[in-house]
Amino acid sequence: MRSNQLNSFISDLIDIGLVFSNKPISEQRSGRITMVSVGQSGKPTKNDYDITDVVEDNLPEETSIREYxxxxxxGFYSLLFHDGSLAQLSYSISNRNGDIIAYRYVYIPAVAEIDVSASESPDIHLNNADLSKLPRHPVLRFEFDPDGQARRHPESHLHLSxxxxxxxxxxKxxxxxFIGLIIDYYYEGFIEAFHAKYPQMAVAAGHLSQDDEKRFHIAPYRI
Incomplete structure (x- = not known):
């Protein structure tokens, strides 16, 4: 997906009311590939944190309320959903044919009902909340990393919290x-509007080893 296609797609998500705002799209060309990212959406490093957030060189858990x-x-996200949930989008494409050759897509659910249109902060809801009673959906991180493929480490996989x-x-x-999957399972009210623009197609071609094919796995539709 080229940058202009991604920009048009994000505009459609805003039009149907799913996404409230987005960060700018950037491209970085390196040899035969182009890396595309929306805002600051790559894997965080120690330099991305305030020193008080880092304990014994360990970064905060990505599923924690503090990390959210x-x-x-x-503003370390690509898309801000209408309910305060976040998504991060970054991927690399081949300059020869435009195929996606690596990616990192993350969905980070909101930890409370947040009115983003009123510029609310999560702290408004968390300061006096009973954290033990706040519902917490899992963080979903989809990655495609052919160079990292190994036993029990398929090139295409989902990290579930x-x-x-x-x-x-x-x-792939x-x-x-990715957004279609998030809508289907977390935003039922947007399914009809989304698939009117982006209908589901046949299951995409496989990218698993024979060993991983025998394990429980996810077979997403193409959209």
Missing amino acids: TRLFEN SNSTRIPVNA MTPRC
């Missing part, structure tokens, strides 16, 4: 496919 508020307050949990995904996913 840090991302929200500092844990770095060590890698569920094989039997296809486009940003459209």
Whole structure:
């Protein structure tokens, strides 16, 4: 997906009311590939954190409430959903044919009902809240990393609230496919409007090893 296609797609998400705002799209060309990212959406490093957030060189858990508020307050996301949830989008494409050759897509659910149109901060809801009673959906991180493929580390996989949990995904996913999955399972009220613009197609071609094919895995539709 080229930058102009991605920009048009994000505009459609804003038009249907799913996304409230987005960060700028950037491209970085390097040899035969182009890296595309929306805002600050790559894997965080120690330099991205305030020193008080780093304990013994360990970064905060990406599923934690503290990490969500840090991302929200500092604008470390690609898309801000209408309910305060966040998405991060970054991927690399081949300059020869435009195929996606690596990606990192992350969905970070809001930790409270946040009115983003009123510029609310998560702190408004968290300062006096009983944190033990706040519902928390899992963080979903889809990655495609052919160079990192190994036993129990499929090139295409889903991290489900844990770095060590890698569920094989039997296809490369486009940003459209990723957002379509999020809508289907978390935003039922937007399914009709989204698929009117982006209908589902056949299951995409497989990208799993024979061993991973035998394991439980996800087979996403193409969108």
